[in-house]
Amino acid sequence: MTLHDVLSPSFLNQFRIVDWGYTENPKPLSFDRFENWVENDGHGPLGYLADERKEKRKDVRNFFPEFQSSLVFLFSYAKEKSFLDSFYKDDPEANGLKLASYSLGFEGMDYHHVLRDSLQKISLEIKKIYPNCIFSHSLDIQPVLERDLAARAGLGWFGKNSMFISRQEGSFVMLGSLFLSTKLPLNEGRIETDHCGTCTRCIDLCPTKAIDPETRTLQSEKCISTYTIELFKEDKVSPLGMEKANGEIFGCDICQDVCPWNKKPLQVNEMEGSFIAETLKENDLLNFFLKRPKSQIKNELESMSNREFRRVFKGTAVERTGRKSLLKNINFWGDSIS
Numbered sequence: 001m002t003l004h005d006v007l008s009p010s011f012l013n014q015f016r017i018v019d020w021g022y023t024e025n026p027k028p029l030s031f032d033r034f035e036n037w038v039e040n041d042g043h044g045p046l047g048y049l050a051d052e053r054k055e056k057r058k059d060v061r062n063f064f065p066e067f068q069s070s071l072v073f074l075f076s077y078a079k080e081k082s083f084l085d086s087f088y089k090d091d092p093e094a095n096g097l098k099l100a101s102y103s104l105g106f107e108g109m110d111y112h113h114v115l116r117d118s119l120q121k122i123s124l125e126i127k128k129i130y131p132n133c134i135f136s137h138s139l140d141i142q143p144v145l146e147r148d149l150a151a152r153a154g155l156g157w158f159g160k161n162s163m164f165i166s167r168q169e170g171s172f173v174m175l176g177s178l179f180l181s182t183k184l185p186l187n188e189g190r191i192e193t194d195h196c197g198t199c200t201r202c203i204d205l206c207p208t209k210a211i212d213p214e215t216r217t218l219q220s221e222k223c224i225s226t227y228t229i230e231l232f233k234e235d236k237v238s239p240l241g242m243e244k245a246n247g248e249i250f251g252c253d254i255c256q257d258v259c260p261w262n263k264k265p266l267q268v269n270e271m272e273g274s275f276i277a278e279t280l281k282e283n284d285l286l287n288f289f290l291k292r293p294k295s296q297i298k299n300e301l302e303s304m305s306n307r308e309f310r311r312v313f314k315g316t317a318v319e320r321t322g323r324k325s326l327l328k329n330i331n332f333w334g335d336s337i338s
Ligand code: B12
Pocket: 028, 029, 030, 031, 033, 034, 037, 046, 049, 100, 101, 102, 139, 140, 141, 142, 143, 144, 145, 146, 147, 148, 158, 161, 162, 163, 164, 165, 171, 172, 173, 174, 175, 176, 215, 216, 217, 218, 220, 223, 225, 226, 230, 250, 251, 252, 253, 255
């Protein structure tokens, strides 16, 4: 295969990659925004963003000294998102609880595992063409400002909800990047302009008012995603306004649901109607959390040991959040949901 073949839609589609971009710039355009955010306690309880890893984000070479270039990929989960939307709206079995749609994407498995394998397969193909090239990757947990990197690669812009948005694919995409120790014969991405215009839907409709319109960043402490995914202890205080949300028990999609840039990509996927929960893990998540009365889910989580929870949900996104935290999130909804 040539580099052109590796980066062709026919090769990349198997990994759910819907677009890619290229940059040779290791330095974020918006590190100062990130720094101000941390100084103003935007990270809240997410301490890992403010410790020594904060400075590392200034330059990808602090993480991967051999950096010469990066390929940034958009991995779509719009198909699962449009399936879940129809399920919540039309399926009589739906119990009113909600999971972040990315948890069902990627065969119900934790996207970190799936995307890492995909990036590795792509790097193996590129290595056949550039045998001396060294590779590394970034996938969420590495000290890299990934949205900024995607912007440098020309793939989209930062929405007011702080999501990275592609004109064609919307924001229901995860970002995954390869770092290379060689430059590739590719054009660097051009910085995309802002397409939010005068729209303020995400800001107005965020139930906890977590979005700061001036900086386009979130107060993590106010975000339902932080509370339901990242705060594990039962005694954690829920963000004010969460009761106005829609039954979220793991993550939150609301500021993306209301974004006009997601309308078209979701419609396309709805029309194709090609998603059916097929894998065991997809069905485990659907059957366990979204199709039974809340009291039954609660009883089962209460009577399960932590070890059993880990066995059932091994490799899924909810494994890390854990049994107790999910119970905390389900209890939040009290009797307001069946
Ligand atoms: C910490 C974190 C969180 C925190 C804080 C989120 C936040 N918005 O800061 C919490 C737990 C709340 C969270 C929630 C979610 N997350 Co998260 N998270 C991260 C993580 C690890 C770091 C983000 C970070 O550094 N935040 C600090 C802020 C200041 O930086 P930033 O978000 O990158 O924002 C930059 C832009 O806004 C830019 N900017 C804004 N305006 C302008 C204007 C100009 C001109 C310029 C130059 C720059 C600029 O400046 C900022 C600094 O670079 C990234 C992975 C990574 N390593 O980057 C994933 C990541 C952002 N998360 C992701 C996802 C999917 C989610 C959720 C959708 C999950 C869910 N369904 O619950 C929600 C979405 C909430 C939201 N609206 O952002 C994806 C987002 C993909 C995308 N399309 O954007 C990422 C990139 C992971 C990945 N590999 O795909 N997350």
